[in-house]
Amino acid sequence: MRESQRINFFKFKLKIALCVICWLGFGAAFAQKESVKANEKKEADFTPAKALELVKELDERQRSSGDYKATAFIKETEKNKAPKLFQTTIYRRDGLDKFVMVFNKPKEDSGKAYLKIDKNLWNFEPGTGKWERRTEREKIGGTNSRRSDFDESRLTDEYTAIPESMGSLGKFTTYIVKLAAKEGVDVSYPVLKLWIDKGDGNVLKREEYALSGKLMRTIFYPRWQKIFSDSKKSNVYVPEEIRVFDELEKGNSTIIALKDVDLKKLEDNIFTKAWVESKSR
Amino acid sequence: MNWILFKLAFRNIFLHKMKTLIVGSILIFGSFLAVMGNSIVDAIASGMKNSITQSVTGDLQIYSEKAKEALSVFGNIDGSPSDVGYVPNFDKVKTALLKHSNIRSIIPMGGNFALMNPGNFIDIQVEKLRTLYKKKALKDPQVSSLEIESAKQQLLFLLNDLNEGVKQNRAEVILDTQSELESAQRDLQIALAPSFWEDFDDNFESKLELIGNKVAPLVFDDSMLYFNYLGTDLEAFKNNFPQFEIVKGQFIPEGERGFLIHDYVYETMVKNRIARRMDEIKKAVVEDQQKISESKELQELIKANKEQIAELYLTLDYSHKPVLTQKLKTYLNKEEEDLRLLLDHFFEIQEENFLSRYDFFYKEMAPYFQLYKISIGDVIPLTAMTKVGNSSAINVKVWGTFHFKSFENSPLAGSFSLIDLNSFRDLYGFLTESRRKQNQEIASEMGVLDLSKDDLEAIFGDDKKAEELSEAQQAQVSQEKIAENYTDAPVVEKNEAFINAALFLKDSSQMEDSIAAIQEINKQENLGIKVVDWRSASGMVGQMTIALRIILFGFVLILFMIAALMIMNSLLMATMERQQEIGTMRAIGAPKGFLYKIYLIETAVTSILFSFIGTVLALAVIYTVGRDGIPAQGDVAKFFFSGPRLHFYPQWGQILVVFIIILFISFIATQYPAWRAMKISPLRAMQNRD
Numbered sequence: 001m002r003e004s005q006r007i008n009f010f011k012f013k014l015k016i017a018l019c020v021i022c023w024l025g026f027g028a029a030f031a032q033k034e035s036v037k038a039n040e041k042k043e044a045d046f047t048p049a050k051a052l053e054l055v056k057e058l059d060e061r062q063r064s065s066g067d068y069k070a071t072a073f074i075k076e077t078e079k080n081k082a083p084k085l086f087q088t089t090i091y092r093r094d095g096l097d098k099f100v101m102v103f104n105k106p107k108e109d110s111g112k113a114y115l116k117i118d119k120n121l122w123n124f125e126p127g128t129g130k131w132e133r134r135t136e137r138e139k140i141g142g143t144n145s146r147r148s149d150f151d152e153s154r155l156t157d158e159y160t161a162i163p164e165s166m167g168s169l170g171k172f173t174t175y176i177v178k179l180a181a182k183e184g185v186d187v188s189y190p191v192l193k194l195w196i197d198k199g200d201g202n203v204l205k206r207e208e209y210a211l212s213g214k215l216m217r218t219i220f221y222p223r224w225q226k227i228f229s230d231s232k233k234s235n236v237y238v239p240e241e242i243r244v245f246d247e248l249e250k251g252n253s254t255i256i257a258l259k260d261v262d263l264k265k266l267e268d269n270i271f272t273k274a275w276v277e278s279k280s281r
Numbered sequence: 282m283n284w285i286l287f288k289l290a291f292r293n294i295f296l297h298k299m300k301t302l303i304v305g306s307i308l309i310f311g312s313f314l315a316v317m318g319n320s321i322v323d324a325i326a327s328g329m330k331n332s333i334t335q336s337v338t339g340d341l342q343i344y345s346e347k348a349k350e351a352l353s354v355f356g357n358i359d360g361s362p363s364d365v366g367y368v369p370n371f372d373k374v375k376t377a378l379l380k381h382s383n384i385r386s387i388i389p390m391g392g393n394f395a396l397m398n399p400g401n402f403i404d405i406q407v408e409k410l411r412t413l414y415k416k417k418a419l420k421d422p423q424v425s426s427l428e429i430e431s432a433k434q435q436l437l438f439l440l441n442d443l444n445e446g447v448k449q450n451r452a453e454v455i456l457d458t459q460s461e462l463e464s465a466q467r468d469l470q471i472a473l474a475p476s477f478w479e480d481f482d483d484n485f486e487s488k489l490e491l492i493g494n495k496v497a498p499l500v501f502d503d504s505m506l507y508f509n510y511l512g513t514d515l516e517a518f519k520n521n522f523p524q525f526e527i528v529k530g531q532f533i534p535e536g537e538r539g540f541l542i543h544d545y546v547y548e549t550m551v552k553n554r555i556a557r558r559m560d561e562i563k564k565a566v567v568e569d570q571q572k573i574s575e576s577k578e579l580q581e582l583i584k585a586n587k588e589q590i591a592e593l594y595l596t597l598d599y600s601h602k603p604v605l606t607q608k609l610k611t612y613l614n615k616e617e618e619d620l621r622l623l624l625d626h627f628f629e630i631q632e633e634n635f636l637s638r639y640d641f642f643y644k645e646m647a648p649y650f651q652l653y654k655i656s657i658g659d660v661i662p663l664t665a666m667t668k669v670g671n672s673s674a675i676n677v678k679v680w681g682t683f684h685f686k687s688f689e690n691s692p693l694a695g696s697f698s699l700i701d702l703n704s705f706r707d708l709y710g711f712l713t714e715s716r717r718k719q720n721q722e723i724a725s726e727m728g729v730l731d732l733s734k735d736d737l738e739a740i741f742g743d744d745k746k747a748e749e750l751s752e753a754q755q756a757q758v759s760q761e762k763i764a765e766n767y768t769d770a771p772v773v774e775k776n777e778a779f780i781n782a783a784l785f786l787k788d789s790s791q792m793e794d795s796i797a798a799i800q801e802i803n804k805q806e807n808l809g810i811k812v813v814d815w816r817s818a819s820g821m822v823g824q825m826t827i828a829l830r831i832i833l834f835g836f837v838l839i840l841f842m843i844a845a846l847m848i849m850n851s852l853l854m855a856t857m858e859r860q861q862e863i864g865t866m867r868a869i870g871a872p873k874g875f876l877y878k879i880y881l882i883e884t885a886v887t888s889i890l891f892s893f894i895g896t897v898l899a900l901a902v903i904y905t906v907g908r909d910g911i912p913a914q915g916d917v918a919k920f921f922f923s924g925p926r927l928h929f930y931p932q933w934g935q936i937l938v939v940f941i942i943i944l945f946i947s948f949i950a951t952q953y954p955a956w957r958a959m960k961i962s963p964l965r966a967m968q969n970r971d
Contacts, residue, residue: 073727076670082712084670085723106719108710109671117494125674127707128662131408132398133502142671170741184457204741220737245734257727273411273493274486 051163051177055155055194057201062153062238066231067266068092070238071259072101072150076143079251086141090258091270094152098271101150102279103141111280114140114147115273119186121147122273126280131273136186144217144246144254146188158185159192166198169205173198189216202237215247229263236263286875290882293855300851304844305891308943311840312895315939318833320903320929321911326826328923333819335524335923336685337511337697339388339783340792342818343378343799343810344368352781352813353820354392355696356509362392363820367711368810371779377806378784383795385787386521390513391705391780392697395665399654401502402595403443406436407493414485431600433481436492437473438599442621443500444469446591453501453591468495504654506550508542508663511697512705512780515541521785522685530657530681537678538701540661544682545695545916551653555593555628556642558582562630563639573632587628594621596651605649612641657681667710675707691920693822702779711778781818825921841943845950848884852954860961868963880955881948888947889940896936903931 069091076084087105092098099116103109111126114134121134140147155161159179167176179192189208197204206219223240238261246252269275294301334340337354344352348365356362368374375387399405410432416424446454447465456462471477472492481488515533519525529547533539542551549557562579565571573579597605602620609623610616617623627646630638655661657679664674677700684695700708786795792814799812816823856863863876910926913919918927 073723073729075724075727075729077731078670081670082717083720083724085720085727086671087723087726105723106716108673108716112672117490120494120498125662125664125672127674128664128676130399130662130674130676132664133400133404133498142666170738172741184461218734220734222737222741241729243732243737253731255727255729255731257729272486272490 046163046166046175048161048163051161051175052156054175054177054196054201055159055161055179058194058196058203059153059156061201062236064092064094064152064229064232064236064263066093066095066229066263068094068152068261068263069266070261073255073257073259074141074143074145075255075257076141076145077253077255079249084141084143086143088141090150091266092152093266093271096271099147099151100271100276101140101147102276109141112141113276113280114138115271115276116147117271124273124276124280129277136188144244144252145242145256148188149219149242149244149256150258155179155192158182158187164193167195169195169197172204174204218245218247219243220245225261227261227263231263231265286878286882289879290886293859293879293883294887297851297855300847300854301887304847304851304887305894307840307844307847308888308891309895309898311837311844312892312939312943313899314833314840315837315942316896316899316931316936317902318837319830319935319939320899320907320932321927322826322829322833323932323935324907324927324929325829325921328927329823329826329921330815331923332685332688332691332693332920333823334789334815335522336688337390337522337783338815338818339521340786340789341784341796341799341812341814342781343374343387343784343812344781346803346809346811348811351820352818354781354818355693355820355822356392358821362394365780367391367778367780368782368808370777371782372777373806374779374782374808374810377802377808378799381795381798381802383787383791383798385785386517388514388517388521388783388785389702389779390511390518390782391709392509392511393665393705393709394507394509395663395708397506397508397655397661397663399504399662401497401500401504403436403439403492403497403500404502405504406432406439407489407497410436410485411489414482429482433478435599437478438597438602439595440469440472440492440496442591442595443496444473447499451591452588453595454499455501456499465496465499472496506654508546509697510540510700510705512700512702512709514702515539515699518699521783524685524687526684526686528682528684528689530679533680533701537680538704539680540663540677540701540704541680541699542655542682543695543698544684545690545692546698547653547655547682548690549695551655553593553596553650553652553654554589555586556647556652558586559639559642562635566635573630573635583628583630586630587625590621590624590628593650594624597649601649605646608645612645655679663708665708665710667708668712671710673708673710675704677704687924688916688920688922690916692916693920706778709780784812841946844943845946848887848947848950849953852880852884852951853957856954856958856961859958863958863961864963867961873959876958877955880951880958884947884951885944888943892940892943896939900931903929 069089072088072090074084074086074088078084085106086103086109088101088103091100091102097116097118099114101114103112111124113124115122115124115131121136121138122131123134123138124131136147138147139145140149159181162178162180164176164178167174174195174197177194177196179194181187181190190211191209191213193207193209194203195205196202202224203221205221207215208217208219210216220243221239221241222243224237225240226235226237228234229236238258240258242256242258244254244256246254267275342352342354345366345368348363350357350363350365352365353363371389378384378387400408410429413424413429413432417426417429443454445451447456447462447469450456454465456465468491472495477488516535519532527541528544533541548560552560562573562582565576565579566573571579573583597620606618606620606623609620609627610618613623613626615623615626617626627638627642660676660678662674662676664672667673683699684690784795784799786792796812796814799810802808803810803812816827866876907929910928911922913922913925913927919925
């Protein structure tokens with residue numbers, strides 16, 4: 001009798017365990033299904049309009065509307081070579097699309113400068129006192145950085161946003177947006193892919209592609225700083241650090257560090273060849 | 282006994298006339314080719330040696346023993362200079378090496394390339410005007426108001442032409458969209474308005490910036506020039522390379538900095554494209570006897586000239602426009618007043634009118650145009666990428682052009698221009714001690730750590746890791762840490778460094794001994810150099826004669842192998858046919874050695890006779906054609922021939938070698954048939970008789 005009781009009790013325990021397993025199994029499957037549904041919903045929500053909105057928001061957050069001055073350090077590390085380092089000062093008048101970069105250090109490069117007015121990117125060589133036209137693909141100081149790395153974000157003007165997918169970057173949930181250059185716009189790379197933080201809307205990672213589809217550079221923006229702009233009457237987001245990895249020459253990388261960012265109004269004559277030349281003297 | 286052997290051998294030769302003739306023909310052709318080919322290849326090798334050693338390498342070249350690549354003075358296959366590092370102390374190396382009695386001189390040098398990008402026609406004129414205004418502001422007595430006025434008028438002339446270009450949608454105007462067209466018209470209207478020029482002198486900066494930024498980008502720009510150059514001690518270069526010769530301008534005075542452009546580069550790259558095409562057509566028509574009506578290539582050149590008249594027209598000095606218009610009207614017998622249209626008519630070139638128009642172009646028109654992008658005496662800005670990785674630019678005066686006598690127009694010898702050693706060193710950008718210290722300071726100020734892609738992914742995924750990295754980054758990067766990064770970077774006092782150096786020997790036939798001696802001196806004095814002969818230093822170019830010789834040797838060897846097989850086959854056939862005879866000889870007591878000797882003599886006679894005929898024929902050609910020389914077809918050939926014709930002479934030593942090789946091959950080819958013959962038993966003769 002006791003034996004049969006023990007067997008019944010065992011069967012009972014077995015049934016309970018099976019029920020628990022089934023419940024857990026169904027629960028997990030249901031949860032997974034719900035999660036897939038949620039992701040699908042998320043993906044479904046990620047429309048071209050949303051992608052455009054995100055890119056517009058990126059531009060808006062970085063737009064200072066007024067002037068901008070910062071000290072930019074550039075460090076280029078190439079395989080088997082001594083690193084190259086530069087200290088430069090950047091002046092911007094974003095409303096008029098004007099840009100000046102003057103090299104301060106090392107002294108051999110002091111006085112070299114880039115001046116952008118409208119679609120013209122000029123390079124000044126103090127060694128010759130001459131100006132030369134350059135394109136947006138110019139490697140700044142011979143490094144793997146481009147002028148656009150130091151400029152405000154104008155993605156909406158330059159590119160068409162295409163939603164790619166939802167993704168994650170470490171612990172961050174991100175929107176992945178593909179950008180294709182608009183016709184007739186001179187940009188460094190015709191195709192971009194951005195990882196935009198779902199939480200705060202900042203770009204965390206950027207991949208830049210050639211027209212052939214080849215990945216050329218991967219850029220990380222690990223730090224952003226917020227600075228209040230009087231002209232904009234709100235905060236402007238500025239990357240503190242930009243890390244560029246060359247995908248063609250693996251092992252080569254460039255670090256850009258932006259310091260002493262100042263959004264106060266600048267002198268009008270800064271964005272002229274005459275001022276740059278006087279600075280180089 | 283010997284006579285019998287010869288008689289038997291000759292009888293066999295005449296018995297198989299056809300086979301002997303076939304074998305003989307191959308031997309004649311093979312020996313002819315070997316003697317003649319070797320003579321020609323030797324002449325080319327000697328020409329190349331002269332061209333290369335007398336234009337750039339000297340007899341030997343030295344460069345750093347730490348070089349990452351082998352030295353190639355003509356550059357790598359992709360055109361880049363070979364990465365050979367540098368030797369830090371020229372004086373020390375020179376003093377040490379000149380102790381060796383066979384070294385005559387050492388010329389330091391180094392190769393690099395630089396760009397000159399003056400911009401389009403309007404950019405150049407805007408820059409010219411800015412410079413004049415700046416000089417005037419500095420009260421430069423050489424700048425007159427008249428000169429400024431003239432430069433303004435020239436700019437106005439260009440702007441007016443551009444305005445017409447926009448209206449007519451000419452090829453040189455870049456306009457992609459309707460909005461660009463509208464904006465161009467608006468900007469040109471502003472720049473051409475009389476009010477714009479009224480207060481030009483007072484507001485030249487803003488006016489010139491408007492033209493430079495709004496109007497100039499409308500014009501197509503392909504005026505960039507690219508120069509491969511050799512930095513060297515120019516005085517020593519001139520004294521040691523006897524075929525060096527100034528063509529235009531003058532040699533750089535001692536102690537001055539400067540640039541000498543190779544005349545080939547000056548005529549093919551710096552010269553106005555329309556004039557270049559006229560020269561090309563002239564060369565094809567006069568020298569190569571080509572007909573314009575039959576040559577598509579020449580017709581294309583004429584078409585291109587007509588389509589790109591702007592390239593010539595926009596170099597015209599505006600003040601000469603009326604004179605030139607009148608000249609062309611008279612010459613073409615046209616009433617047209619528009620100079621552009623007259624030029625369009627002028628470049629309608631046909632077979633009948635070409636030579637007359639060519640003469641008119643150079644005599645009557647050329648003086649009014651800027652025929653070269655750079656004039657002798659101009660100070661030009663050169664920009665080069667330094668070895669440190671950034672760009673470096675200097676202004677350098679063009680003193681003249683040069684070439685090397687005998688191969689004046691060779692693209693290979695013309696592959697480099699010359700610059701003084703100090704300017705070269707400025708453009709090369711050595712990593713100096715001062716630069717290294719500055720790099721350390723900048724890195725310290727920057728205060729960032731090098732992170733890999735994985736580290737960065739970690740920053741986004743792991744707060745703790747991010748915190749650690751952040752803390753590390755916040756902390757001042759220690760000087761020691763930075764210093765570590767630079768320990769591999771070579772440091773140099775730039776006014777002593779050289780990349781490579783040409784060595785001239787007193788007796789160049791002692792090259793191998795001199796190389797060994799230099800290596801010994803290098804070891805003893807710790808100079809840090811390696812030495813190579815001119816052939817190695819010239820890279821692929823220097824290896825070409827070796828390649829030619831290998832091809833020739835391979836071809837001749839194949840021919841001789843065929844001859845050997847034919848000899849063997851013919852002797853074997855003869856053996857089969859003469860079994861009875863051989864058996865009989867064996868039966869009456871002829872030893873095996875007797876038979877072997879018959880075969881050997883038979884082959885030797887055939888080989889010597891026919892290879893002699895081949896050699897005599899080759900010598901006849903060498904003495905007749907070789908003495909007059911083969912004309913060099915094209916400028917590349919002139920470099921390899923080291924002149925306009927290739928003269929070649931008999932190489933007696935090599936003729937002897939060819940003879941020995943033929944005899945050896947024949948000897949080998951005889952062995953098997955002779956062995957088969959010796960194996961024939963006397964019984965065979967009797968069996969066959971039965």
